[in-house]
Amino acid sequence: MALITFSNPEYKDRTLYAVAGSHTQTLLKLAQENKVPIPFSCQDGECGTCLVRVSSVDRKNQRMGAHLTAKEITVLGELGKLTQKEIDEIAVTDLPSRWRLACQMIVRDEDILVEY
Numbered sequence: 001m002a003l004i005t006f007s008n009p010e011y012k013d014r015t016l017y018a019v020a021g022s023h024t025q026t027l028l029k030l031a032q033e034n035k036v037p038i039p040f041s042c043q044d045g046e047c048g049t050c051l052v053r054v055s056s057v058d059r060k061n062q063r064m065g066a067h068l069t070a071k072e073i074t075v076l077g078e079l080g081k082l083t084q085k086e087i088d089e090i091a092v093t094d095l096p097s098r099w100r101l102a103c104q105m106i107v108r109d110e111d112i113l114v115e116y
Contacts, residue, residue, distance in 0.1 A: 001017050001018065001019065001109070002017070002018045002019075002107055002108065002109050002110055002111060002112070003015055003016070003017060003018075003057070003111040003112075004016050004017075004018050004027070004030065004107065004111075004112055004114060005057075005111075005112070005113045005114065006031060006036045006038070006114050006116065007113060007114065007115045007116075008037075008115065008116050011036075011037065014034070014036055016030065016034050016036075018030050018107045019107075024106075025106065025107050026102065026103055026104065026105060026106060026107075027052065027054075027100070027102040027103075027105040027106075027107060027114060028040055028043065028050050028102035028103040028105075030107060031102060038050055038052065038102050038116045039116070040102065040103060042103075043103045044071075044103065045069060045071030045072060045075060045101050045103055045104045046071065046075065047075070048075045048076075048078070048079050048101065050101050050102035050103045050116075051076075051079065051081070051099065051100075051101060051102075051116075052099075052100055052101075052102050052105075052114050052115060052116045053098050053099060053100075053114075053115040053116075054096075054098060054099075054100050054105070054112055054113070054114055054115075055098060055112065055113045055115075056096075056110060056111070056112055056113075057110075057111035057112060057113060058110060058111060066105070066106040066108060067094070068090060068097055068100070068104075069101075069104045071101070071104060072097075072100065072101050072104045072105075073087055073090075075101060076097065076099050076100075076101070079099075081097075081099040082097060082099065102114070102116070
C-alpha cells in the first residue's frame with residue numbers, strides 16, 4: 001500500500017491509501033474516486049491541465065511513480081517543465097521528474113506528496 005498526500009493551498013491536505021502497481025490506477029483516477037479536486041480536461045495526457053508536482057516522502061528512494069510516458073515528456077516539455085537536458089538525463093539515468101501529469105502517472109508502492 002502507498003500513502004498519497006494531496007496538497008493544495010486552497011484545500012485541506014488529504015492522505016489516501018492507494019493500491020500500488022495496478023498499472024491502471026492513475027493519480028487522477030485515485031483523486032477523482034476520493035473527491036480530490038485536481039483540475040483536468042482531456043484525461044489522455046494531451047492538454048497538461050492535470051499538471052502536478054510530486055515528491056517522495058522517502059528521501060532515500062525517490063522513484064515517484066512509473067516512468068514518464070511519451071505523452072508526458074512531450075507535454076511537460078511544451079509547458080516548460082522539462083528542458084531537453086532533463087529529458088535526455090531521464091532517458092539515461094531513469095531519475096524521476098518532479099512534474100507529472102496526474103492522468104498519466106501510475107501509483108507505485110511508495111509514499112508521495114502531490115501538490116496541485
